Amino acid sequence: MVEEEKDGEAQAQEETTNLVVPWMRAPVDVSHVDSCSLQTLPSLHPRLKEALEKMGISSLFPVQVAVWHETIGPGGFERDVCVNSPTGSGKTLSYALPIVQTLSSRAVRCLRALVVLPTRDLALQVKGVFDAIAPSVGLSVGSAVGQSSIAGDIAQLIKTPKLDAGICYDPEDISQNLESSAVDILVATPGRLMDHINNTKGFTLEHLRYLVVDETDRLLRESYQEWLPTVLKLTQASDDGLFPSSTPFVPSAFGSLQTIRRQSVERGFKGKPYPRLAKLALSATLTQDPSKLIQLDLHHPLFMTTGATRYRLPEKLECLRLICETGVKPVYLVGLLKALEGEKCIVFTSSVETTRRLCKLLNFFGDSMIKAKEYSGGLNQAVRSKEIKAFRKGDIKVLISSDALARGMDVELVTNVINYDMPQYPKTFIHRAGRTARAGRDGRCFTLLGDHEVRRFSSLLKKVGNASCPIYPIPPDLFAPVRAIYEPALAKLKESVEPIAPKRGRQVGFKHNSRTTNSQTKRNKATSEQA
Numbered sequence: 001m002v003e004e005e006k007d008g009e010a011q012a013q014e015e016t017t018n019l020v021v022p023w024m025r026a027p028v029d030v031s032h033v034d035s036c037s038l039q040t041l042p043s044l045h046p047r048l049k050e051a052l053e054k055m056g057i058s059s060l061f062p063v064q065v066a067v068w069h070e071t072i073g074p075g076g077f078e079r080d081v082c083v084n085s086p087t088g089s090g091k092t093l094s095y096a097l098p099i100v101q102t103l104s105s106r107a108v109r110c111l112r113a114l115v116v117l118p119t120r121d122l123a124l125q126v127k128g129v130f131d132a133i134a135p136s137v138g139l140s141v142g143s144a145v146g147q148s149s150i151a152g153d154i155a156q157l158i159k160t161p162k163l164d165a166g167i168c169y170d171p172e173d174i175s176q177n178l179e180s181s182a183v184d185i186l187v188a189t190p191g192r193l194m195d196h197i198n199n200t201k202g203f204t205l206e207h208l209r210y211l212v213v214d215e216t217d218r219l220l221r222e223s224y225q226e227w228l229p230t231v232l233k234l235t236q237a238s239d240d241g242l243f244p245s246s247t248p249f250v251p252s253a254f255g256s257l258q259t260i261r262r263q264s265v266e267r268g269f270k271g272k273p274y275p276r277l278a279k280l281a282l283s284a285t286l287t288q289d290p291s292k293l294i295q296l297d298l299h300h301p302l303f304m305t306t307g308a309t310r311y312r313l314p315e316k317l318e319c320l321r322l323i324c325e326t327g328v329k330p331v332y333l334v335g336l337l338k339a340l341e342g343e344k345c346i347v348f349t350s351s352v353e354t355t356r357r358l359c360k361l362l363n364f365f366g367d368s369m370i371k372a373k374e375y376s377g378g379l380n381q382a383v384r385s386k387e388i389k390a391f392r393k394g395d396i397k398v399l400i401s402s403d404a405l406a407r408g409m410d411v412e413l414v415t416n417v418i419n420y421d422m423p424q425y426p427k428t429f430i431h432r433a434g435r436t437a438r439a440g441r442d443g444r445c446f447t448l449l450g451d452h453e454v455r456r457f458s459s460l461l462k463k464v465g466n467a468s469c470p471i472y473p474i475p476p477d478l479f480a481p482v483r484a485i486y487e488p489a490l491a492k493l494k495e496s497v498e499p500i501a502p503k504r505g506r507q508v509g510f511k512h513n514s515r516t517t518n519s520q521t522k523r524n525k526a527t528s529e530q531a
């Protein structure tokens, strides 16, 4: 299974699209915004300040300051906000903080903010950020992600109030109206969100005020059961001015409430439901494709980006390349990993299959060489969670991964990213490389290349705005011993791996060069990260 960022056709189409929507032509340039200490940040709730300090945060990053100024204070959240900001620049807190601050004054608990992410692990990571700040102002956060128990979700999300003794209730009203949300903020993946929309009694988006579409370009690439049009429809005003799911009788004694969205006649809002659903869309590689952006139904959108170029790598990222002899790429990888011994490294391959084999092969080099673990969409969730936990703790130093880990994942102290397989698309390079050099830290991104890939890689580097990518020389004293044990390790791999039905022109195992991988990539136009 291939987990590349997107298929070539769509990527190529986007690369050549010169149609930039008018509101993207006059962006707020975040590179002109300064960080701001929590002391001087206007209007910050004192309890949120305390919570941030507990997280070790003393100032906000530029993108966070820019979004804060747009969303907090008079006129806040009047416009939808689209953010294109480098990996590791702090986009999660840039939306989490203003949403939590704004909801801190809410009187009744109901679901008001929905954050959607493409994968389970990402959603849980973002929930962790909300969990660190929202309870300080009395807000509750829930998650609805794939591969967790639906019953558990429901218990967490839906509150069924206790009825006062002695009052006579209509059973129908009780069953229909008295269940309400136990959370103010929900972090979800699209598939599980649709499960709740379609099947969970009492789950409603009636009161939703904020919708965050994180990793926007990834989420807009697939329809994921039409989650976005469904959410937008469920938050529209109906013809009679009332929200469609509102029922005429809701006994206020139980704390239920209705949000009435009317067709507004105010300037700038004419014909739109009010109160309005405010939207935030974010990515390090935000799409500029009008046919994708239109799906968001943005209101008077404000575009925030960093610098003049479309893509931008983290400031302290150093890019390096290794030119590998054909047929012995794993030797270069092991030599490089030996040179980086003790540091946390993520090694990216282009498919689940290569991830599995490469991980096995590295472990066949023997304990004195490299201990590596695997992370890919081919593993079950429990194993993936276990490996990522061990990697976060530092018990594992080398993680071999497919692109399932390329987007958004924030693992502390990853100092090196290694592209074992050269990424095919600029977006893939940006997201993979962005697993290091986060939050202003240093990091290195190495790319292993065959001779025939050098030119294509140079053109890719130009597209990501990086001209300099010197060759990294592996110290010869590290290289020679690795080479000596390569053949026995490869033989062990061949014994252990089940033979794959041979396809014409396809080489099995690691007697391949990157051309083989590329042809596999083209054959397997499969999906990737699981929703």
Ligand SMILES: Nc1ncnc2c1ncn2[C@@H]1O[C@H](COP(=O)(O)OP(=O)(O)OP(=O)(O)O)[C@@H](O)[C@H]1O
Pocket (backbone or CB within 6 Å): 056, 057, 058, 059, 060, 061, 064, 085, 086, 087, 088, 089, 090, 091, 092, 093, 283, 284, 407, 408, 409, 410, 434, 438, 439
């Ligand atoms: N103001 C801050 N001060 C210090 N650290 C911060 C601050 N804001 C965020 N961070 C840290 O920076 C790291 C990157 O943040 P985050 O994951 O939000 O980046 P991102 O822009 O969403 O990246 P990606 O595009 O890869 O998803 C996290 O470890 C986070 O805890």
